[in-house]
Amino acid sequence: MVLQRFGLGLLTLFVVSIIIFVGVEFLPGDIAEALLGQGASPENVAALRHELGLDRPAHIRYIDWWAGVMQGDLGTSLANRRDIAELITFRLSNTLFLALTAAAISVPLALILGVLAALYRNGIYDRSVNVVTLGAVSAPEFLTAYVLILYFSVKLGWFPSLSNIDANTPFIEKLHQATLPAVTLMAVILAYMMRMVRASIINLLASAYIEMAHLKGMPKLRVIVKHALPNAWAPIANIIAISLAYLVVGVVVVEVVFIYPGLGQLMVDSVSNRDIPVVQACAMIFAGTYILLNLTADIVSICTNPRLLHPK
């Protein structure tokens, strides 16, 4: 089954690559016009197009691109003629670092808050946690980011407002620099995960076996952690996977505000430059992330609840 899903994933990637390629082709202008800007003369544009090989028909360029990818060569950026693999490695590792940092804070926090919210549901604690996390998710990311910058970097000076990191930045320093971006991202995803944990557990609390556990006289917390939570893993794994995927692909606003050199900014710039090979490479990574995380979530669900393998 895993193999089948994997095959379908590859097919999805292929389809995504076609959609992206055609989409960028449809956008007005091409990279030669985008790069040369206001002062471009027709001869300039034609010369640059020829130099970049853009005067070849689109399908040929697409097939060439696949041929390269199959040999592990992502090609070179049309805009700055740099090796795409090199461009992307640096940014992908930053993006993953930020995503993991944010996840490392948010996932345990969401689980704890969610379980406690289920335990003391409809109480003052439950309501206040809900109000705070939902409030945080409703504020646009840039606002959260600016407020954090204002207090923690401009006024208090605890954290830098810029994430000036490169390949040689030591780990602790990196962590320090990534704190504010990670907290901003946490504000965005915490509410979803927390509420999903809460809802899944409350859902199960009505089951007969939970009632049995209560009747046995088990403490409430133990009932939830030992008996309810294991059965709630499937939906929780799904929401965590989607949140993680979001952390990898959807953080361009946070990158821009904190000047964090991640993949998002690269993708946005490349689209506006019509730098197709870079757009393709980023899109493949993003799509691949979604597919892999979804697959992982499904595997986790099935492991915790083998009944899912045999739908009625």
Add this chain to the structure above:
Amino acid sequence: MKNSKIEQLIHQDTALKQALGDPRVTRRDFLAFAGAMGLSTAMGSALWSGRALASMPKRGGHMVSGLNDANTGDSLDCGLFNATYMICVSRAFRDSLVNVGQDNSMEPALAESWEASADAKVWRFNIRQGVEFHNGKSLTTGDVVASINKHRGEDTTSYAKGVFSGISDVRVDGNAVVVELADGNADCPALFTDYHFNIMPSKDGVAESLSDAGTGPYLLKEYNPGVKTVLERNPNAWHPDGGALADSHEVLAILDDTARQSALISGSVDVINRPALKGIARLKKVKGVNIVDVASNLAFTHPMRMDVTPFDNMDFRTALKLSTPRQEFIDKVLFGYGAIGNDQPLGPGFASYDTNLSVEYDLDKAKHHLKKSGHEGVTIDLSASNTSYGGAMDAAQLFQQHWAKIGVNLNIVQEPQDGYWNNVWNVKPFCTCYWGARPVEDMILSIAYLSSSPWNDTLIKNARVDELVVAARGELDQAKRTAMYQEVQQIISKEGGTIIPAFGTDVAATRDTIGVGEQIGGGWEMDGGHFLKRWWKA
């Protein structure tokens, strides 16, 4: 009599001291104020420098700057430069033949000296000897020729093709490079100050545009497009005193206005370019922050295609010009950072700028011209986008209100940002646009205001302008040239097809530990793109 003189002096002294102590006063404000108090600019400058912490140029230290106008698609290919980030970086690790000094004069760089033939057609540039590229290769005349030829010829991809199109031949003669022009051009050395024109090493007669080896005062240690550049002093620099003050630089790409500003306020960076003008009044009040502004020849233009009705009618164009609110444009769109324009492209930074030429706001006269044109009550479209310049949409609304007063209905068409320069500019009959500053008059006029100009965005075809521009180009007598350029300004202002309500001001902001020198160069923002070498950290 004597007493009042002393009193006046005491008053002057107190007032100046107050102004000096006020952290909100910028250098320019102060000089204007000192001038009003009867002091010469030199005295004012001296006083001002006394105030600044960073008054004396100091060697050493590490400077961090945050610049916008960068892109992850940036490359080292100087033919494709069109944005500040790469221009500044390239000027730090490469050299040109000629530089524009802080006083806007032509300074020798890799060309030690130059001389022209009597008709200004043949120019001989003597190339500095004993200069090495960062990779150890010696600079040869061949490298210079290849670097010039990069921007010439049929298949060049260079953005600066137009700048160098007047060159008919480039050849080596001993230690000199001889440049032959099709027509005489007294400003020929200025062509080689263009930011696209950097000297690169060459191989088999072709310039290596992507090489990180330059001859500049800094070595390019790390270059990550759209993210960060690290520069370190070149121990082997040919320049007198090393050619630069700070020992090393980190140049960060910070596109977001708020991020750039908070980085400066929190001290993460020492220098930023283009602080958001909307909040500049507040930024000025922040302790430890200075605003550095310098008048620019950047023009905010609104070209009308003069072959399209009603823009083909001179009275109609005049009516629009007379009812354009220039001061309000500066106050509301540029937040005070601009100089009034007069519908011709040569800004107040040029020596030939005609200070007597102005277009007064006069609704009665405008109505009179509109009536004469027969287009009363007409509706026209203005294609606008903030891509053309920040605030263009606001400007369009301002025009709409004022033109309505004379009976012209303006319909604002918000154009998409993508492809603006290809699908709107030079295509739509009336649009918003800008023209960056050029070091000499001829570069603007030849490129956009001759009948034969490649980017004649107003389709102006004026025989007198054509004649004057060509004559002025080859004229070595400065007084005669100035007279010619002033006549050109008058003709374009009166008959031309563009509305230029204002010229821009380049604005940067620094921590007060940064010194910027007595005078800041124009031509491009950030001291003509040379700030990494010229500014220092105290």
